[in-house]
Each structure stands twice: as C-alpha cells, then as structure tokens.
Amino acid sequence: SHADAAANCIKGDRKAPYTLGWANIYSVPTWMKQTQGTIEAEVEQLKKEGLVDKLVVTDAQGDSNVQIQQIQSMIDADVDAIILIAGSSTAPARVLADACAKGIAIINFDSLVDTNDVTAKVNTDSHQWGEQATKFMIDALGGKGKIIILNGPAGVSVSDDRRAGGNDLLKANPDIQILAETNTAYNVAPAQEAVTSLLFANPEIDGILSFGGALSAGAVLALDKQGREQVPITGENARQFLELWKEKGLKSWATMQPNWLGAFAAYTAVQALEGKDVPAFVKVPLPIIDNSNIDEYLARAKDFPADGYIYSPYDRELFAKLLAQK
Amino acid sequence: MSDASISPHARSGSLYWAIQARRNIGVRGLFVVVLAFMVAYGFLFHGLFTGSGFAKFTQSWFPLALVAMAQVILMLTGGISLAIGALVSLGAVIAATTMTGPLGVAGGTALVCLVGLGIGAATGVIVVRLRLPAIVVTLAGSFIIAGAALLVLPRPGGAMPPWLSDLLAGNTPAAFGVLVVVVLLWKLYLATPLGLSLYAAGENPVGAYRSGVPVDAARIAAYAISGLLCTGAGLFVAAQTGSGDPIIGNSFTLNSIAAAVLGGIGFLGGQGTMRGALAGSLLLSLMISVMFFLGFTPVAQYVAQGLIIIGAVAIPQFRMRAR
C-alpha cells in the first residue's frame, strides 16, 4: 500500500479520490478527440470505483509554451496526477521536474518527453514502428525497387524516430532506391499534393514508405487521381486509409498508435498513486493490420468517425497485463 | 479636440512626464481589463503572491512580452514581421547547442544576440532599401530562418547549463527583473532622437525626412532591435525548457501581432504605445491561467478566449463613445 510506494515521483501522501489533469497539446484534431473519449470513459469507470473525483483538461492549442504554463497551473492547483501528450520532446522537462518533486504522478504518452522526471511513459515504440514498416516495404518489393518516403513534420521527435527506425534496414538493402523524401504535416491534403508532384517527377515508383496514416491516404488518392497503378504502401489505422485499402485492393500493411493509450495513461496514473510499482517505460506492442485482419477492423468502422482512427479493442485486463510486463 | 482635464501649462521640467501621462489615455480601458484579470487570478490562485508563484507566472509571460515588443517596434515604423516565431526558435536552438560547448554561456549569448541583430538588420535593409513589402519579405524570411533552425538542430535536443536555467527560470523573479530592465532600455531608446523617429518614420515618412530625420536608419535600426529581442526571447525559452526545439517559437508570430493590436498598435505606423502592447501580451498570458482556474473545458476556453479578446478591444471603445 501507500507506505512502500515504488514508482517515480510518488511520495505516497496522496489519497483517493484523486484529481487527474490531462495536459493535452491540441484538442481539436480527431485523433485527440477520440483519445479524450477513451480517457473520459476510463475516468467514468474510475469515478465509479471511488478512485477519481475530477478530470481537469487543458488544451495548449498546439503551443508548447502554453502547455508549460498549463502544467504549471496544474501544479499550482495541486492536481494528483498529470497525464500528458507533450508538444515538444524537450520543452516540458523542467516544469515536469517541478511537478515530480511535488509528488504528482506524471504519465506521459504518445508524444514523449526526454526526461526521467516522470512516473511512467506509456507508448508504442516509434523506432519499431518505422522498422516494421520498412521491413514490410522491403519484403513487398523483394528487396529491390524504387520508393518514395513520406515523413511527418520536420523538427518533431516522433516523425524523426519513425524515420530513423527504418534506417538500418534501408542501409542493409542498397537495392531499395530512395527516389525522394518529403516532410508534411500528418494530413491528407499536403501528402496528396506532395506525392502528386513526386509522381510526375518520377515515372517509376515501386513502393511508398509512409510513416503516417493520413499520409498514406493522401498518397493513394494521388495515385488514383493521376490514373497510376497502386503500389505497395505502408500506413496506419486511419479509417479513410483502411477503406481505401479495401476499395483499391492495396498491398499494404498498417500499424497504429492506439487511442486507448489515453485511457491506459489515466489508469496507470491511478495505479501509481495507489502505490503500485509502475514500470518507468511501459512499451505497448504495436497492433498490426494486414490483409488477414483488415476486415475485422472495417467491420467496426461505423463506430468511428469518418476522419478518425479505428483502434484495436482494449479492456482493463489488457491494461493490467501491460503494467505487469517488466 | 482639447481635453479639459489636462492642466493648461505643464511646467517645462515635467514635459516628459506630461507627455507620458498623455500616452496613457488611449490604453486606460485595456489597463482596467488587465487589472481585473490580475485580481481574478490572484483571487483564484493565492500562491501568486508567493515568490515562486509570482516567478513562475512572470516566466510564462516573459517571452511573449519580448516578442510583443519586437513586433511593436516594427509596427510603429509601419512595418511588420511574420518571422518572429522562426527567430525565437533559431535563438533557442543556437543557445541550446552552444552554451554547453566550447563557446560557453558568454559566447553563446553573444552569438544569439549577434544572429538576432544581424538577421534583423538584413531584413531591415531588404525591406527599407529595396522598398519591398515587409509582410512578404518576412514571410519568406520565416522559411529561411526556420530552415536554419532545423539545420542547427534537426530535432529537439541540445542542453542549457542548469545554473542558467535556474537563474533565469527558477524560483526567483529574475525574468521579471530582466523584463523591467528591457522596458527601461526601451524607454531610454525612445528618449533618443532615433527612438522618437520611429513614430515619425512610421506615420509621416516624407515629413520626417524633410525635417531632417534619418528615416531609413530609424527603420533599419528598428528591424535590428526587433531581431535581437526575438533571439533573446529564444534564449530565454531555451533556458526555461532546458533545451532547444527547432519549432518551439512558431506560435509567437501570431501572438505577437495579437498582443500588439490588442494593445492599440496600428498598422499604418506611428500609432499606439509600448505599454499598451505589453498590457496586451499580459492579458493573453493571464487569460490562459485564469481560464484554467475557472475550470473551463477546452470548448469553453476557445469561446471565452475569443470573447475576451474582442471584449478587451470593444468595451473600452464603447465606454469612450458613451462619454
């Protein structure tokens, strides 16, 4: 129980019911909204269990500086736990150190911070994300072909990590020729625009190594609109992409950043406050979507927003299992 | 229209203060709004009156105050910059990559300042000498500067000396102290002939030129100073976060303009005061914390934020018209 609280930042002096703070970086995008949905559902559950009495949500409107200010406000208001999607992988480090020193449980998910002053980071492995996607592409092309690479925005750790994850494999397979790389926001329209230009500049493209679901959807639309053959493409669980995959009969592979990471972070925060020994890094395995299970995902499509993400099912049991792994 | 409340003949020694008092007239309404928010914040969060509470609050305001000043200096001369955010980022990544290296804190600071001054002055020369519209020049400049920041640090990283972080953004109101110094320096600059020329160069450049004012020099100097303030803000952000991030400054561009316009700075040059813009930036910063303590949901935050910004401009106007 409380006395032998083991997790980082936990002092054991906080009692249920707890106040949770969710420091969101930007709450308008659909992925965020779905994530908030899972958090709210989990918090409802925790409230019923008498563990949580309040959820405070902030929205930094995409501005890391505002996020720091809001985390500071959460410290000032003495919330018991902060769950966090960071706007920058470095910027919140110092304010988090302050929070940690105050015994506030901090669970960081999705976009991670380069600091150890948190209770736990729960996330899939971006590096692995990139590695597995690259592996699929190399296999799909039989180790030889011309590809283009679609990256997320420049200067952001997640997109950098995913790209870096593919590096070793690409080096080891010199017959995979990289024609061009782009950086765009994780959105359909800019990806479609960029890929269209690349299609005209490069008459032969054998595969598209995309590190984001909306990017993949944009690429598929670009090929379709210019009347080009679809090529093997990697992707993510964006509903639009999965539907295009089925409709165009793509040779494809997708993974996901499950939205329930939010619910899991809230759950983990309470577990840590309750004195459970929470691992400093909970690595959430990447769910894989391929031709074997895509129909299962699409069957549930109508439960998800059209511009949203079809995430894998989750429950408390899964959470407990994830927390138990060492 | 003469204002009867002003004493008929200010003593000559107090001319400076009489002018200063006059300049307050346009921003009184905003001051009241800001004060109300300040009181509300203090009421909602008692920790504001402790040393560290005050320190943390002023730290979150500080960089916005600096970039608002950077924008105002330009807008007073009839210019504008869309490169503010990129310059803040560049200042931050330069600081975070140099200060723990061989250059050290002194060298790193010097480099940050030089880069800000240099880029600012170059922008000024392009805008003023080549007579190109400032808004597109600085838009293009923002891409170039942002690119440079990415070259210095392709992804967030770097480090700041912890003592410097603690000094500038620890539990002491050092940032507030620096802000006071910067504002005093601004007052000093405004009291130089080049400083007053800002207004003349912005509002009536032809008349100012004919009066012997070095119009071009005043405008180029404004761009240089503005650049310095931006990279300085970047240095502070790096200290505050303990590291560098090549896109950390993005949102400062629009916020600096919002703070300036909220503070009564006009686009045609020569209109408005720095104190107004500082109040505007303070309001933008206060608003975030006050809404948090009022427990607003994100939707309510967006709606309230819009209403506050409009209200801060419209309500003082209505009061003026009603009188």
Add this chain to the structure above:
Amino acid sequence: MASSVPILAARGVSKAFFGNPVLRSVSISLEPGRVHALLGENGAGKSTLINLLSGALRPDSGTIEIDGKAVSRHSPPEARRAGIAVVQQELSLTNSLSIAENIGLGAYPRRFGLVDYPALAARAKAACDLVGLHEPLSTPVGELSLGRRQMVEIAKALYRKPRVLILDEPTSSLSATETRILTTLLEKLRSEGIAILYISHRLDEVMQLCQHVTVLKDGICTADRPLEGVNAAGLVRLMVGRDPGDLFPRWDSTRTERVAVSVSRFAAGLMRDVDLEVRAGEVVGIGGLVGQGQEDLLLGLYGAIPAKAASAVIHDAAGLPANVPQANTRGLAYVPADRKREGLHLIHPIVTNLMLPAFARMPALKLRSRARERETAMGLALQFAIKGDLGRAAQALSGGNQQKVALAKWMPLDPAVLLLNDPTRGVDVETKREIYAMLRAFAAAGKAVVLLSSDTPELVHLCDRVAVVREGRVITLLERGELSEEAIVAAAMGAEPERAAA
C-alpha cells in the same frame, strides 16, 4: 541691396517628375533682411522649388548655393545645419507625437545622447510663444485642428533659429487674427536680418509683407523684381499673363423665402445651442478664430458626427441626417478642409476621386461605364480648370488642383445644400475667382451654400450673412450690410458680445 550676398540661392535649376518637366532653369536668391515672395498658379512649381532649396529633392540640373558657395550633396540635415528652415505646405508633423516633440523633430537638444526634455520644453515654448500657440506642449498634434497644426509647423521652423525661413502657404488655413500674428512676427524676423521666402495665394498679404517677388509660370521664371511699384493687379498679370478681373464677383442677393436648413438648439462636437436658418439662394458664412468648433457644426449637419437638435428641417424634411449617405440623399454635400485625409484618395486616379460620390450612391452592382465616367470627369475638369492627366493619381496634382477636385466631385450629385469647409485653401487667385463665381452661381440657382472660411475677405465679399463662432457658440450673425473684416474679427475676439442678430 542688390550687392549683398544671398544666403541661399538656386542657379538655373531644373526638375522633372517621370519625364514631365516641372521646373525649367529657374534661379532665385534669398537675401538677408528681405521677404521674398514666390508667386505662381497652382502647379507652377513653387513647392518643388522650395523642396530643391531645402534639400528634400535634388535638382536634375543647376546648383544650389549657400553663402555664395555651391553645395554638392544638399539634404534636409545639411539644410538645417546651414540654417534653412521650411514651413511645409503639406505638413511635416507626426500626429502621435506631442507638440514639443514635433517642434524639435530632427533637431532635438541632447544630453548624453538622449533628448534633453527640459531644454526642449524651454526652446519649444519660446517658439510657441512667438506664434501665440498656448496649448500644453504635451498635447499630441493629432488632437489639434488644422489651423493649430499649421501654427505648430511654423513654430517648428522658428525653433531652428533659421537664417533662412521658407514658408509655403503658411496662412492657407489661418484666420485673420492668426495671420496678423504671423505678419508681425515675420516683420520682426526680417528686421533681425533673416532671409524669408514667402509663398501665398493671398495677394494682399504679399503686397503688405514682401519686398521682392519671383513669379513662376509653368515652371519658368517669368519675373524676378522688386515689388515696389507693382500692385495686386500687376502681380496677377505676372502670374497669369493677362489682365485680371475683379477677384470677387459682383452679385445681388438671390436669397429666397424657402428654408434649406433650419436647426434650433443644435449641438454637435464642440458646438452648443446653435439656432441657424439657411435659405435657398443664399451664402451663409461661418467665421471666427480657428478651431472654435465651426467644423463640428458642418459635420453635425452632415451626419458625420453625432448631433442633436430640438428641431431640424433640412431640404423640406424634418430631422437631422443620421449618416452621410442619408445626408447625400437629402441633398447635402460636404467639402472638407483637410483634403489630404478627408477630401481625397491621393493614391487613386483623379477620375475615381471625381466619381466617388456617384459610386457611393449608385446601385452597388450596376455595371460601371468607363466611357461615361471619363466623360463626366472631363466635363468637371474643364468646368473647374483642373490641370493634369485624369488617369494619374491625385497625389501628383498640386495642392490647389487637389482642392478643386475635392469640390468638383460633388457636382454630378447636384446638391441642394453645399457645406464648404475652407474651399479655397491653397487655391491660386484665378481659381479662387472661378470658385467664387461658382458659389454665387450656385446661390443664384436656388441652392444654399454654407461657407466656413478662415479667409475673412471671402466672408465679407461673398456672403449674405456671416455667423461668427466663438467657443462653440454662434455669438453673432452679421448681415451683409454690416459685414467688414473688422466687424468679423472683433466679433471673433469677443469685442462686441452684445450684437446678437435676429
């Protein structure tokens, strides 16, 4: 006299804008202790010449000499060092700076590199006292009326303790009283050995003040001679090249019984308790010292600023117009004094300036006919003798021609009541004559004209009645028979507060 060395001189200077020659080989020398008049019609090149003399522009050819020596790189700071000060026709002031800061602009007293405010205050006050400017020195210039700003501009020139003082139409928005202050001041400066160049379209001032005259016509110097032995008609002949007629038209009252404007207990801006009736067919003048609220009277009637009245009838309908479009619909038109900011769009072509009131009233999406516009504009340009390519921006017009555009643009609307705010400010004599004739013709055509003017002779010679305003009230209404410059000035100064008229 002829032997003394000129302090400042131009020798055979020429200047062209975009290939259009504006000055052709013009020479002028300014000698100490002499007031030198520079005359010419609107657009003759007077302002351009003084811009060359003051270093604001470079001549294409020819030289500028200071103390007999040619200067190679003349510039405004250079001119200031040489003791040359200019009162610009287009004011050089910055609205957001205070009176004192404007006066010192470009030549601040410094201490440790900073502006020495106490010294500035002392010196600015001295300059203000010379011109009778008593507003607090901390007042932002933007809060002053045009006339007061003009005084600040003059004080600014005096502040520089000039050896050469150049004044470009300094009296164009000054009333008789202020003009008198200026005249006395210039006499004094002249006796102190300062060289003065004086530009004005008010010939009586020139006759009274100046000793020497240079006349420009279309950029060419047509006369450079002592003023002795020339009369006003002679001056006009030098400028226009032919015999002038009388400046003011002869007229008989065309006043009718029909009421065009009638307000009681009217209040707007600074104005209070105004009872005023204007009949169709008459010209009613509004006089007084500059900045007593006269402008608010016109703006209030025009619906441009909030106004109240116990009762109001305008052009047969009751009530004041709520806004400008309504005022226009009811037959009111307003010509502002500050043509730069209020009267014209300087960056737009003359044609569009002339057509704007029509555009404001036409159905918003009716197709424009450029041919008709050009035709209308050409007609107006002919009628008002507006010189200049109608497709060019209005800022390329000389000041006087700009004023004509500001007046002419209302003619297509055929307004029943014309509200004029100093319509002849900066207009040359020939044009003035035309405008005067036109005003009386309007009246004769059954229209009502309200003429606010700082030029007192205008009020005396053109108006059926003159309302004199002081401190926001109409204190006297002088009928034609009792009109004289003395009577108006006396009333404006409050000498005879008892003479209220019917």
Add this chain to the structure above:
Amino acid sequence: MSIRDAGFLSRSRILAVVTSRPFLTFAIVALVWIVASFVSRGFGAYGHLRYLVELAAVIGIVAAGQTFVVIAGGIDLSVAAIVTVAAVGLPLFAIDADPTGLTPILAVLAMTTAIGLVNGLGVALLRVHPMIMTLAMATFLQGLLIIIAGGSAVTAANPLVSWVGNARPFGVPAGILVWVVISFVVLVVMHATPFGARLFAMGAGPLAAKLSGVPIASTTMAVYGISGFMSGLAGIIVLGMNGQGYVGIGDPYLLASIAAVVLGGTSILGGLGTYAGSIPGAILLVTITALITVVNASPGWRSILFGTLILALLLLSGREAARR
C-alpha cells in the same frame, strides 16, 4: 487635362498592361515553370501543370475573398478556420431527401457567409480591429470544431462535392472551372461596379470615403461576408479533392491566401491592387511548393530554398509604391 490620340492611347495601354504587377507575376510563373521543367523532367508535364492549377484554384478562391478584404483595408485571419469548418461541417447538413447533394452545399455556404458577416459586424459596428476580430473568430471556430469534428460517423458521400473535387469536364478539373467563373465575377465586381470602387476608396482612406457618402458599415459587412463565402466554397472543393474533411484541412490557406494577395501586388495597407494579381500569385505559390517537393534535400535546406525563392521572385516584381 490631356486628351490623347487613340494610337498613343492603345500603345501606352499595352505598355501599362505589360509592366503591371499581375502580368509580371504571370511572367514569373511561366519562367518558373520553364526552368523547373528543365530541372525535373516530369514537372512540366501537362497533367502536372493542370494539377498545380487545380491546387491553385483552392488558394485562389480563398485569396479572392482575402483580396476583397485587404483592398477594403482589412485582413481576414479566419479563412483557414472557415475552410475547415466548411469541409468538416458539410456532412452534418446531409439530408437523405436530396440525392443531388446541393442542399448541404448551399447550407454550408450560407453558414460560412454568415460567419463572415459576423466578422464584418464586429469590424464595422463594434469597431474591433479586423485582425483581432477575425483572430477571435478563428478561435471560436476551433471551439466549434471540437464539438462537430469526429462527433459523428458520417462520411462525405456527397455526389456534387466529389464531382467538384474530381471530375474533369472537357478535360479541365471542375475546381478550375469554378475558379474561372469566380475569377470572372470577382474581377467584374471589383473593377466594374460601384461596389468595387467603394472598396478601393475605403481602403485608401476610410474617412474620405465616409465623407464621400460611402456606406461604410454595410460595405464592410459585405466584404467579410464575401470572404466567408469564398472560404466556404474552397472548403467544399478541398473536401471533394481529399474525399474526407479533417481538422486542419484549412490550415495551409491562411498564409497562402495572404501571400498570394501580396505577391500579386495588392497593397497589404489597402486601397491598391487587383485580384488579377492574386490569380498568378496563387499559382506561383503552389508551383514553388511543388518545386521544393521534388528537390532532394534535408527539410532545413528545403525550407531555406523555399524562402529564398519567394524573396528572389519578390525582387523581380514586388516594389512597393511610395505612399502618403
């Protein structure tokens, strides 16, 4: 006053057109296209150029509203949010009774026009600075998006919308056709109606315009209403082109619309300019973006190259005329 003979007039007309900003900007677009197709083989392909113009259509339509606002002396910072609201909100208006899909489009256009009118109301009646008013409006719309985005599972299965986004009648993308029509109407309204003349007057000098009888309040509202309408239309077209609306779909169009307006020679201070310049301005922007995409370089260098290109092209065409 000068009455010139017809021959001279027409020659100077031609000279005026050739040296005008819109023409220069068009010439620069052509230059960039020619140079780029040498650098990259496929760049100058007909299909690619057609696609670039199709992309430019969206920017161009947003810029049409922006041009109106800027010429009238304002600025609209809410265009991006309005584009997004239109694209994301359209499915919400879907009604089964109308198989053509026209009703939701009209409803969205009415909504975005109303949003614009509210902007105009704030600027004209509350006298809030345009930048503040439209920034605040963008903030409101973000709040609105939280409510409407992702909230329902409806997709944009609107036949008319996907026609606008994908069809190519006579080989010309429908978006471009819409843009041509819009351009024509905008140019006529701007330069051949009293309404257009009023805008220029308001932008060049609001006080002088007011005293000349220009109905300032209603004209201001109309201008922002037009901008809202154009942004809504652009939102519908991008929705069609991308098959699915999402939050952030409008983001690129704020700076792009302003840049297109200013690159095309319209003064950001108002009162001077033409939509004829914004058209090539929009094409120029997408062209440079596409050009940067096919250049193989690190993101930092690409960003630097992009900025340098804009600056260089500005040097060719962009001298600001002296004012006041």
